[in-house]
Amino acid sequence: MLTLLAVPLTLLSMQQPGAIAQRLAGRVSPNVAALVEQLGTTGSARGLPVDPLIQKAIEGSAKGIPDDRVAAAVRMVATQLDAAAAALREGGLASDTLAVAAGAFAITAGLSANDITALARVGARPQALTVGLRVAGTLAALGVPPAENIALVSVSLRSGKSAADLLLLPADVESEVAKGLTPAAAAAGLSRAAAAQARHGPPPGHGQQRPHPPAPPHHP
């Protein structure tokens, strides 16, 4: 029994600390590295992802930000990861690092912990929920208010849209905004259309998955 347990426990002991230090070596100051190591190790023990902390530290250093402000930003990311994890647990999703990272991004973009919980309660599989959270964060970054945002992503998750279709929602909103609608009105219109489609099936010619990949994000 002990021999069998030794393998995973050895893997566990090999995991985080060395990896964090290795990724930060030469990129951030020793003080920031020590902070990330500490927050990463404690967070990892609670099932939180470490990558967002490392990325924020490297980003701050690359942008020439003073150490104290980088440290503050890293602490903020740690807080958002904690909040996202708690919100997902409240919604019934056990530890899933990708979903937690996506939830933390959604909070950065302007959604609340309650919004994250609402999306988790839709009951989608963790992989679909992760995509939904990323899309919700992107919609928030586009200026879609939380109510319309959560309604649109929730109905899309409930109707079983594919990840590729979910990823097209921001482009769909941008397209409506380009026609003169506000982001809120664009999202509300898309929600109604998705709900009707869920009730009656897709309109003629729209039953198949869209053939093209996610659109590039910008134009010159």
Place this chain on the structure above:
Amino acid sequence: MSDHDFHPLVMQLLDGDLTIADLPAELRAQGEEALRLLAAVDRRPVEVPGVVQRVMRALESRPAPRRPRWKRALEPREIRLRIRPWLLAPALAIAAALIVWIWPARLTAPPPLVTVRFVLVAPDAKAVSLAGTFNQWDARATPLVRAGANGVWTVSLTLPAGQHQYAFVVDGQRWVPDPGAPAVDDGFGRRNSVLTL
């Protein structure tokens, strides 16, 4: 006649290397005599009552030789394992659960790759590059190239599906969000562009 008086060929006969027919005629009588003596030997085991016990007692009373501790530590030992089948199943289950818990990312398939074209219009720029979560925010890792004379800078990257944050770096100093992409606060008073694939 004593044993020592046997002819060497007769000794080979007693050893079973030769047969009586192999002996020269003048040695056959000696060979037969030797065989007769050999057959008459009493082969019953000799028993000396109590000898085993006396030897064992003598060995037990003798102190064991003292060896250095390090030598004892390096000596090979016999280890006996007793496996109880009813313990094996839960142990395997716990081991598997721990491995899945520790390395979930390594057990899932890698995300698909998507090629994305980044474009920035910066007519006055001398150099433009791209930095983001996909290249460790390295401002020198991904330079854009000028496309024509109208100040359009561009680069195409193949990225894993997921969420990426990035910014353009103009002339090695100015961090500029992508004007065509959604953006979020970067925590340092600026904006990062967001790419969701």
